[in-house]
Structures are given as structure tokens and as C-alpha cells.
Amino acid sequence: xxxxxxxxxxxxxxxxxxxxxxxxxxxxxxxxxxxxxxxxxxxxxxxxxxxxxxxxxxxxxxxxxxxxxxxxxxxxxxxxxxxxxxxxxxxxxxxxxxxxxxxxxxxxxxxxxxxxxxxxxxxxxxxxxxxxxxxxxxxxxxxxxxxxxxxxxxxxxxxxxxxxxxxxxxxxxxxxxxxxxxxxxxxxxxxxxxxxxxxxxxxxxxxxxxxxxxxxxxxxxxxxxxxxxxxxxxxxxxxxxxxxxxxxxxxxxxxxxxxxxxxxxxxxxxxxxxxxxxxxxxxxxxxxxxxxxxxxxxxxxxxxxxxxxxxxxxxxxxxxxxxxxxxxxxxxxxxxxxxxxxxxxxxxxxxxxxxxxxx
Amino acid sequence: xxxxxxxxxxxxxxxxxxxxxxxxxxxxxxxxxxxxxxxxxxxxxxxxxxxxxxxxxxxxxxxxxxxxxxxxxxxxxxxxxxxxxxxxxxxxxxxxxxxxxxxxxxxxxxxxxxxxxxxxxxxxxxxxxxxxxxxxxxxxxxxxxxxxxxxxxxxxxxxxxxxxxxxxxxxxxxxxxxxxxxxxxxxxxxxxxxxxxxxxxxxxxxxxxxxxxxxxxxxxxxxxxxxxxxxxxxxxxxxxxxxxxxxxxxxxxxxxxxxxxxxxxxxxxxxxxxxxxxxxxxxxxxxxxxxxxxxxxxxxxxxxxxxxxxxxxxxxxxxxxxxxxxxxxxxxxxxxxxxxxxxxxxxxxxxxxxxxxxx
Numbered sequence: 001x002x003x004x005x006x007x008x009x010x011x012x013x014x015x016x017x018x019x020x021x022x023x024x025x026x027x028x029x030x031x032x033x034x035x036x037x038x039x040x041x042x043x044x045x046x047x048x049x050x051x052x053x054x055x056x057x058x059x060x061x062x063x064x065x066x067x068x069x070x071x072x073x074x075x076x077x078x079x080x081x082x083x084x085x086x087x088x089x090x091x092x093x094x095x096x097x098x099x100x101x102x103x104x105x106x107x108x109x110x111x112x113x114x115x116x117x118x119x120x121x122x123x124x125x126x127x128x129x130x131x132x133x134x135x136x137x138x139x140x141x142x143x144x145x146x147x148x149x150x151x152x153x154x155x156x157x158x159x160x161x162x163x164x165x166x167x168x169x170x171x172x173x174x175x176x177x178x179x180x181x182x183x184x185x186x187x188x189x190x191x192x193x194x195x196x197x198x199x200x201x202x203x204x205x206x207x208x209x210x211x212x213x214x215x216x217x218x219x220x221x222x223x224x225x226x227x228x229x230x231x232x233x234x235x236x237x238x239x240x241x242x243x244x245x246x247x248x249x250x251x252x253x254x255x256x257x258x259x260x261x262x263x264x265x266x267x268x269x270x271x272x273x274x275x276x277x278x279x280x281x282x283x284x285x286x287x288x289x290x291x292x293x294x295x296x297x298x299x300x301x302x303x304x305x306x307x308x309x310x311x312x313x314x315x316x317x318x319x320x321x322x323x324x325x326x327x328x329x330x331x332x333x334x335x336x337x338x339x340x341x342x343x344x345x346x347x348x349x350x351x352x353x354x355x356x357x358x359x
Numbered sequence: 360x361x362x363x364x365x366x367x368x369x370x371x372x373x374x375x376x377x378x379x380x381x382x383x384x385x386x387x388x389x390x391x392x393x394x395x396x397x398x399x400x401x402x403x404x405x406x407x408x409x410x411x412x413x414x415x416x417x418x419x420x421x422x423x424x425x426x427x428x429x430x431x432x433x434x435x436x437x438x439x440x441x442x443x444x445x446x447x448x449x450x451x452x453x454x455x456x457x458x459x460x461x462x463x464x465x466x467x468x469x470x471x472x473x474x475x476x477x478x479x480x481x482x483x484x485x486x487x488x489x490x491x492x493x494x495x496x497x498x499x500x501x502x503x504x505x506x507x508x509x510x511x512x513x514x515x516x517x518x519x520x521x522x523x524x525x526x527x528x529x530x531x532x533x534x535x536x537x538x539x540x541x542x543x544x545x546x547x548x549x550x551x552x553x554x555x556x557x558x559x560x561x562x563x564x565x566x567x568x569x570x571x572x573x574x575x576x577x578x579x580x581x582x583x584x585x586x587x588x589x590x591x592x593x594x595x596x597x598x599x600x601x602x603x604x605x606x607x608x609x610x611x612x613x614x615x616x617x618x619x620x621x622x623x624x625x626x627x628x629x630x631x632x633x634x635x636x637x638x639x640x641x642x643x644x645x646x647x648x649x650x651x652x653x654x655x656x657x658x659x660x661x662x663x664x665x666x667x668x669x670x671x672x673x674x675x676x677x678x679x680x681x682x683x684x685x686x687x688x689x690x691x692x693x694x695x696x697x698x699x700x701x702x703x704x705x706x707x708x709x710x711x712x713x714x715x716x717x718x
Binding site for chain 2: 115120121122126127145146147148149150151152153154155157158248249250251252253254258259260261264278279282283284285288289292293296297316
């Protein structure tokens with residue numbers, strides 16, 4: 001009996017060891033990671049209804065699981081980034097694709113960019129108005145053009161020549177965003193009455209930041225979507241897609257379509273997507289700065305993110321955040337605002353989704 | 360007699376010391392520096408006529424002396440950069456302003472950017488067709504808008520609202536550039552006949568580089584102008600202006616109007632303007648990379664320039680060069696092509712102007 005028990009124990013331990021080793025082997029084979037954001041801003045629980053919060057959490061979960069399935073199947077980081085962003089672009093919850101904000105002329109004018117950390121190949125589009133999924137066009141620019149950045153009608157002409165899906169501009173119009181534009185236009189008017197010509201004089205950061213705020217929907221301003229991934233092949237990629245700022249004028253281009261500012265990916269450091277007050281992110285070359293601090297100064301991903309987002313940007317007055325993953329699979333979701341729609345998933349694990357600062 | 364001689368010697372030494380100290384004081388007060396480029400490429404002496412070379416040297420000299428006078432008078436680095444670039448924009452010799460190349464549609468479509476190293480303020484415009492001096496509009500965006508980057512017709516609308524000089528697009532048309540476009544269109548045709556659709560398939564660096572070459576005017580491709588300055592107040596600034604690539608399509612945006620790629624300035628490191636195959640410069644975030652290597656890795660300006668231009672870009676296949684000045688007044692003019700129109704001036708010294716690799 002004792003010998004039988006011993007045999008059972010040894011047999012059991014053998015099975016357990018096999019399982020542990022298999023698991024370790026599996027983890028070793030697939031250390032894939034996906035991290036996303038759906039925009040940063042003054043997102044406070046007190047301003048959020050249970051329904052709205054659930055809607056965001058559900059959509060972020062769907063986005064993560066979509067990319068996770070691709071990575072699990074051996075898909076590339078670029079594939080995962082595009083598919084993940086598509087889920088958010090196709091949802092009216094986020095300021096990208098279907099939910100893009102309106103510019104001063106009442107148009108939806110979108111930007112996107114993507115970068116492959118394997119070879120530093122990159123693609124970007126600025127100011128497109130008929131491309132259903134701007135991130136798909138950015139990818140097409142990256143893989144099937146000799147250029148990195150296309151803009152406006154020319155970018156749409158290229159999209160058409162490559163079979164990238166175009167839609168009627170009406171597709172992007174949502175009631176919620178239209179109302180935001182009307183409020184923004186009204187506030188500009190008030191602002192004009194009190195402070196003279198809004199478009200002249202030195203830029204005043206406080207006024208500008210304030211002008212962009214909607215107390216009833218404070219998260220509209222920095223609503224951009226983005227994703228960064230590490231695939232089982234060890235490659236990094238990142239992408240960003242946005243409608244820009246409500247009431248923007250003069251074919252303004254923010255940081256989202258700018259390689260180095262809103263998006264960067266380099267297998268030597270990390271893959272990163274940013275969301276925030278684009279002008280500051282452009283001036284600080286945020287995405288590339290984080291990568292450079294890792295590569296040139298030897299900082300960890302979190303140290304680099306803290307230095308740029310929590311120190312440099314805060315000193316400059318630039319609100320927003322980033323999500324990033326490094327080649328070891330470390331993740332950061334760092335922001336200096338009240339909240340950021342965000343989440344990550346590692347391997348076959350469960351998605352982790354967060355919205356508020358303390359969570 | 361001996362006492363008299365001694366007195367003369369002491370008196371003479373006193374005068375000399377005073378002169379030396381005055382000089383030192385003067386240098387201390389005004390260590391201003393200006394460095395410029397007028398584009399990089401396959402610029403070979405054998406392809407250059409004496410007249411053409413003289414024309415370039417004369418115009419580069421004029422540009423340097425224009426900025427030098429501003430810096431000598433206590434003007435800011437930003438003032439000097441703009442005035443210096445204006446001289447080159449107004450000359451048909453360079454691919455910027457008056458001498459801008461034609462795009463695929465036979466239009467002159469220009470980009471420019473400027474950055475102030477003192478506060479990291481920046482302005483950029485992409486795809487403007489009626490702005491006489493795009494660098495002036497970039498400056499206007501920097502100082503008198505809440506944005507960093509404007510594009511296309513929106514940028515021109517902003518220019519109009521701010522009184523920035525607009526001209527009829529015919530102003531930019533030059534016979535030389537028109538002929539270059541015709542040759543490029545012909546070569547594309549030949550290319551099409553032999554290699555299928557030029558706009559599909561994976562980008563082929565060799566083909567692309569080759570397609571952009573005009574054996575009779577090999578310097579046309581990377582003809583961009585730029586300037587970087589250190590003023591007597593210790594501030595750095597840099598700017599870049601370009602017509603982009605001959606025969607470009609789809610409202611392509613290169614590195615010139617992208618803060619971090621074609622232009623960057625930070626008093627903590629250096630001020631830099633780039634010229635070259637824009638797509639590579641965008642992917643490598645060239646301007647910011649040089650600054651980052653100085654700030655984060657402690658490299659000298661020359662070490663940083665060599666690492667990015669002579670190592671990283673060469674590995675990627677990106678042809679071109681940079682000019683830069685750091686806060687100590689060190690200058691670099693580093694390029695991996697056969698030549699680069701370039702020059703610098705330090706304080707009240709004589710301008711140094713170079714064109715070929717060995718000079």
C-alpha cells in the first residue's frame with residue numbers, strides 16, 4: 001500500500017512537473033503582449049454613468065481580445081495593432097474613425113500612423129475625410145508606397161488606388177460629436193467677446209486648455225486611440241488613430257500622425273502610442289523621447305515614461321499619456337491627466353482594463 | 360635708459376593685455392554662430408560649371424552675411440534663421456520658395472518648420488502653394504497660433520488671416536524645375552514599362568533612389584534649405600524650408616515640416632536642420648535623435664551627428680545630411696552624400712562656404 005501511494009505521488013508529481021514545464025515552455029514561446037488606450041483626459045468617476053463606463057470597458061475588452069487572438073495565432077505585432085485599433089475606430093465611443101470629432105468647418109478630419117519596430121518602417125496619413133479606418137491607410141502607406149506620410153485629398157487618392165475602404169463623410173457624423181462642436185463654437189464666441197481675437201497674440205496655454213474643455217464631456221479633447229504590441233516573433237509595433245481636436249482649424253495636424261511624436265516603435269527599445277494635447281507632444285517628440293531614454297540612457301520603460309510624461313510634459317504644461325510595451329514585454333500606461341481609457345493583456349491571460357487614475 | 364625701456368615694455372604689455380581682454384570680453388559677449396545648408400546630393404565638381412558654382416557660393420555667402428548681421432545686432436536666433444532662409448527661398452537656385460520643384464500634378468507644394476530652442480516652441484506648415492516664404496508662415500504658426508503644424512489650404516487661410524505674404528502660384532514656376540519634372544515623368548514611364556505599376560508592391564529602396572535621380576542635375580532631389588543659429592543671448596533656433604521631391608504625389612509630406620525629423624532645437628543640446636531622403640529622416644527622427652544622443656548619452660555634437668548620419672542612416676540606406684550648432688557654438692555639417700551646399704560663420708569672422716565632400 002505504501003509502495004502504491006509512493007507510486008501515485010511520483011506519478012502525480014511527474015504530471016505536475018510536465019504541466020509546469022509545458023506552461024513555462026508555452027510562456028517562453030509566446031511572451032506576446034498588447035496594450036491599448038482610448039484617450040486621456042479629465043475622466044472622473046463622478047461624471048460617469050454606470051452604463052457609459054460599462055460600454056467603454058466592454059469595447060476596450062473587445063479590442064484587447066481581438067488583438068490577443070491574432071498574437072496567439074502567431075500574427076505579427078502590426079497585424080494585432082491594426083485589428084485592435086479597428087475595433088475602437090469602428091465604435092462611436094472613441095475620437096477616431098466612426099466617433100471622430102468635428103473640425104471648425106463641421107467636417108471629420110482624421111489622422112493615423114503606424115510603425116514596425118522590426119525595420120523602423122512607418123506609415124502615416126493626415127487630414128483624411130473619407131477613409132473608414134485611417135489606421136488601415138497608414139499601414140498601406142507603410143507597406144505599399146515609397147512614402148511615410150501622405151495627407152488630405154492626395155492620401156485619399158492613394159487609398160482609392162490601393163482599394164482601401166472609402167466611405168461617405170456622413171458615416172463619421174455622430175450626434176454626440178456634433179453637439180460638442182456646437183458647444184465649442186459657442187464657447188469660442190464667449191471667449192471672443194471677452195478676450196479679443198482668439199487667433200492673434202501669443203498663445204496662452206491656460207486659455208487654450210480651457211477653451212478645449214467641455215465640462216459635460218471632459219474626455220472629448222484627448223480622445224485618441226492607440227495600441228502597441230509585442231508578438232511571438234519578438235517584434236514590436238505601435239499605431240495611433242484620431243479625429244484630432246474638436247473645432248480645430250486650418251488643417252491642423254497634431255501628434256498622432258507624426259512618427260516620433262504620437263507613435264514610435266523600435267525593437268531596440270519600445271513601441272509606444274500617445275494621446276494628449278498634441279502640440280506639446282509634437283514639441284517634446286514624446287514617443288521617440290521615451291525610446292531614446294531607454295536606448296541612449298539605459299532607463300527602464302517605466303523610468304523613461306515617467307521622465308517624459310510626468311516630468312517633462314508636466315513642466316511644459318502638456319496634458320496626456322502614453323501606452324507602451326518594450327521588447328521584454330514590460331508594459332506602461334502612464335498619464336498626467338485624471339484618467340485614461342486603457343488596458344493590456346499578456347499572453348493568454350485575462351485583459352486588464354482601467355479608466356481612472358486610482359485603479 | 361634701462362628704466363625707460365622697462366616702462367615701454369610694461370606699457371606695451373598693458374596695451375596688449377587690454378586688447379586681449381577686450382577681445383575675450385567681446386567673444387564672451389557675442390559667441391554667435393550661424394550654419395546653413397542648401398541641400399545635399401550627388402554634387403560633383405565634374406558636373407559643375409564655374410558659373411554655377413560661383414552662383415551657389417555667392418548666394419550662400421549672402422545668406423550667411425544676412426543672418427550674421429542680425430546676430431551681430433543682438434537679434435534672436437529665430438530672427439537670423441528666418442532672414443537667412445528667406446535669402447535662399449527667394450533664389451531659384453534652391454529647392455525652396457522660388458526654386459521649389461514640381462509635384463506630380465505640376466504644382467509647387469512647399470513645407471517648412473522652425474523651432475526655438477529657448478522654450479521648445481515650434482511651428483510648421485505642410486503642402487502650401489501660395490505662400491511666398493513658407494518659413495515665415497511656420498514662424499507665424501509658432502508665435503501666433505495655438506498650433507504647431509498646419510497644412511494645405513487651411514494653412515494658407517491662416518496665412519491670409521495673419522497677413523503673411525501670398526503670391527500667385529505662378530511665382531514659383533521656373534523653367535529648370537519644370538524640365539526636371541518632365542524628365543522625372545518620362546523616367547517614371549520607362550520605369551513603368553519595365554517594372555510594372557510603380558505604386559504597388561513593396562518599396563524597393565534602390566529603385567526609388569534611382570527613380571529620383573536626374574543624371575543631368577543630380578542635386579535636385581535633396582535640395583532643401585535650412586539654418587541653425589546660436590545668438591548672443593545664448594539661445595538656439597533652427598529652421599528648414601523645401602519644395603519636397605520632384606514628381607511627388609498624394610500630398611506627400613517629407614521630413615522638413617516635421618518637428619523632430621527635419622528640424623529640432625533645444626538649448627539643452629543643439630539646433631539642427633536636415634536635408635535628404637525625407638522618408639528615412641522621418642523614420643529615424645533624425646533631428647531629435649542627434650539632440651537626444653547629446654542630452655541622454657553625453658555625446659559631443661560631432662559624435663552624435665556621425666552616429667545618426669554616418670552610421671544609422673547609412674545602415675538604413677538614407678542619403679542626406681545635417682547642419683547643426685550646439686550651445687557652446689560648436690558647428691557640424693555632416694552628410695553621407697557626395698556633396699552638400701553648406702556654410703557657417705562665427706561671430707564677426709568671414710563666412711566659410713563648402714560644396715563638395717573634400718573641401
